Amino acid sequence: MDDLLLPVADEDGAPFWAYAARGELRVQACADDGCGKLRFPPRPCCPHCGSFESEWRVTSGRGRIWSYVLPHPPLLPAYAAQAPYNAVIVELADAPEIRLVGNVVSGPEAPLNSVDPARLRIGAAVKAVFCPVSPDATLVRWTLER
Structure with missing residues (x-):
């Protein structure tokens, strides 16, 4: 990483x-x-x-996928190793005027490619998870709610 x-x-x-x-x-x-x-x-x-x-x-940390993309091909070598992965825009449930960019993953420590792209849908409910990626950075990512 x-x-x-x-x-x-x-x-x-x-x-x-x-x-x-x-x-x-x-x-x-x-x-x-x-x-x-x-x-x-x-x-x-x-x-x-x-x-x-x-x-x-x-916020509640809940939202819905407003849009998503599967980058083809990834532009940076570090991301190519994790393809196929997703990039999503999430509309917050309790603040629909706020949209955040991130990735849908299977859990806080999971790699970017941990969710089958076929499971992604516009409108799918998601919940924020917090992923420490360095000693100084924690990213907000998302998990699908069942």
């Missing part, structure tokens, strides 16, 4: 990755009393009201 792409946390997104390392899926929200809207990706200013006040709200 040494050559897999790892997240680079900027100032706005660092809390997302810190919460993921603790096993929590949180999204940024406007903390202005009159707004409160969720936003992703994280940013310093609310795109709805312009407030610079924000907080991180915990």
